[in-house]
Amino acid sequence: MALHPAGRPAPAAGVVPVAAGPSAGGTGTPTPHDAVAARCVLTAASSLRLTLGDTTADLLSAHAVLPDGTVVLAVDAMSRTGGLLVAARGHTGAVRLDVTHLAPVAVRSRVRARLRILGTARRFDPAALDSCDPATVMSLLDLPPVALWAIAPDEVVLDRTADPVSVDLGAYRAARPDPIAVDEAAHLAHLTRCHRDVLDRLGTLVDPAASARVVPVALDAEGIVLRAERPDGHTDTRLPFARPVTAGAGLAEALRTLLA
Template identity: 65%
Template structure:
C-alpha cells in the first residue's frame, strides 16, 4: 500500500499537481513510453527470426521515431535490410527499471512494432541540439529508423495500447534521461539528506522499516520506498511546483527538506530532529 506523507492512503499515479510520468492512462501512457525510451540504456530488437540486445545503440527523434545503430554485416542487420518498409516488421522491447538496487524494480514494459527504414540524414534538420548529440554518440555503424505503428505498455500487469498520435506528440519527462545519475548521487553522496526526507513519512511506517531509499525522481517529485524484510511501501513526495531541469530539482528537494525540518520540530513528532538543509547543489559535486 502507498501512503500519503501525512499517513493517508494515496494513489501514486495521481500526485496533487502536475502529470505523473509513471501513470499509464491516456496522454500519460505516451509520456511513460517516451520516458522509458529516454531512460533506457539498452533494448531488444527483433526482426523476423533474429533478435539482438542493443546497449547504448539507440536514440529517439523529437516525433518519437527510434534510431538504431545496427551493424549491417550482422544477421539482424541483414534482416533489417530485408524488412525495410514493411509495416510493423520490426519489434522493439524496453524494460523500464527502477535505477537503484531495490526489490520489484520493473516499472513498465514497452513493446513497439514499427516500420524500419535506413536513417535519412535530412532528419537532422528537424532535430534539436540534444537529439543531434545523442545521434553523434551512437556506435559508428549503419543507422536505421523504426517508426512506431503499434505501441503496447504493460504496468502493474495492466497492458494497454498507446495511441500513436499521443505518443508522437508527447515528450519524455524532463528528468527521465538523468534520473538514474541523480538517484545514485543522492543515495551515494547525500544519505543524510535521504534520511531527512524520510521524516516526511508516517512515523509508524518509518519505525517499522529497515531502510528508506529514493526509487524515483521526476519533474513532479521524488518517491521514497520504505523497505522491511517482507514488504515495502512507496510514498510520493510532491515538489511545490513542476520542475524543468537540474536547477529546479535542487530547489524542489530543498523545499522538501525544509518541510521535513519543520515536521521534525513539530511537537507531535517523536523522532529526532532533522538536520539543517544543505546549501550545496544536491545533484552534483
Template identity: 60%
Template sequence: MVFHPAGRPAALEGTASASATNATAGVPACAVLTDSGPVTARSALSAAPSLRLGLGDTAVDLMGAHAVLPDGTVILAVDAMTRTGGLLVAARGRPGAVRLDVTQLVPVATRSRVRAKVWVMGTAHRFDPVSLDSCDGDAVMSLLDLPPVALWAVEPVEVGLLRNLDEANVSVSAYRAARPDPLATVEAVYLPHLALQHSDVLDQLTALIDPVLTARSTRVIPVAVDADGIVLRAEAVGGHTDVRLPFASPVTGWAGVAGGLRMLLAEAERRNAVRSPGPATIAGRPPTVICDLPAACCGVASV
C-alpha cells in the first residue's frame, strides 16, 4: 500500500515503481496523464539507445542503430552483407517475422530501475526514401544519425507492453496515432543533471512530500520527468515510494519544464512557511556542482 500525503492509499500509472502517489495541493490530482500504454511504447522506442532484434531463433543487440518515424515505423540500420542483414533479407515481407524488444529504465542509479518492457512484432522491408516526405525535421535528423549502412523499415503488426508486472497488448492503431512524451529523449540527461547539480532544488521539492514519509527515508531522488510532472523517489531501507508532483498543466517541450518547476517550488515554499512560521525561505543545500549548462538548456537555472 502506498502512503498518500492525505493519509489514504493512492495509485498512479506509469511511474518507476509498482506504486506511487500524487502529492501536490492546488494542482488537479485527478488530471488525465499522457503516459498511456501507446505513449509509453512510443516513448520507450524513441528514447532507447539500443534494442534487441529477433529473427527466428537468432537475437542480436543493436546499439545506436534504430529510429522511429512519426507513424511508429521502426527504422533499423543493418549492413545487408552481415549475417543479421542476410536474416533480414530472408525475413523480408513475412508478416510478424521480426521481433523488437526494448527496456525502459530509470536513468539514475537506484533500485528497481525497470519501468517497462516493450516488444513489437513487425514486417520488415527495405526503407523507401519516399517515407521522408511524411517525416518532420526531428525524424529526418534521427535517420541521419544512423550508421551509413542499409536501412530497413519494420511495420508493426503487434505491440506489447509489460509494466508494473502487468502485460498487455497495445492497439497498433493507437500506437501509430500516439506520439512519444515530449521529454522522453532528454529525460536521461535531465534527471542526472538535476540530481548532481541542483540538489538545492531537490531539497525544496522534498517539502511537497509528506514529512512522515521523508522522515523514514534515506534519500529522495528524481526518477522520472514527463509532460505531466516530475516523480521523486523516497528510498528507505526496506523499500521505496514514488511520489508524482504534477505540473499545473502538461508541458509541450523542454522550455516548459522551468515553468512547471517554478510552480512546484512556489508551492513548496508556501508549505514550508506553513510548517515553519517565519520568513518564507527554504534553506537547502547549495548545488553539488556548479551548473555547466546554459539557462536555456538547463530548465532549472531560471527558476
C-alpha cells in the first residue's frame, strides 16, 4: 500500500507514483499485463495454499508451473490431502490455490498481490514433458519425490493495486513470466549489496531532499520501484526503463540510462 503524504512535490518527468493499495471489493477491468503478472506470482512463489472443500494445506517448495500455466503439485497420494485430490479428480473448479506475493525486501506493507486459482485436478501426465523447456524440466525434477498432480486453471483472479481482476484464461495460458521479475529477489539483493551508490543516486529522483530512507522494493523488465520510507508512511514510485530488459545483464545499462 502506498501512502502519499500531503504536500509532496510533483514527480519528475518519467517518474510514476504507484497507485494506492487493493480496494475493499469489486472487480476491475483486466489488462494484458495481468496475465503476465499472474504467471510471475506463481513462478516466483516458494509456497502456496491448497484448499479442497473445507481442508487447507500449505505447500512449501512443492509446485511448478508448465509453459501453458498448468500448476503441478507434489502431494503424497497416501496423505489426507492426497486422498482429497484423488476424490476431486476431474471436477471443475474443485481445487483452489492461493498465493500471496510479498516484496522480497525487509519493509512494511510487503503484500503486493494475491492470486487465486480455481482449477481441475488430474494426475500429471509425463508426456507433458515434451512441451517443457529445460528450466521447467529442472523445476519439476526439484519437486519432492511423491505423486504429481496437474491443476488446470478454470478461473484466475489477481488482486494487486486495484480491484481484483479475473484474468482471461487464454491470455494466462499464452503468457510467459517476466524474465527479470522471476529472479527479482536476487537482483534486488545484488543491487542493495553491491551497488548502493547507484541506489542512492536513483533515490534523489524520488526524494531530492534525502529526507527518507529509499529502498528498492520491486523490479521487472520494464522498470524499478523505489520506496521512500518516512515515520508517518511511505511512497512507492516507479521509474520506467527506456526499453524493456530481457536479461539480467541488461539491468546495469537500464539503470545507467535512468541516471542519465
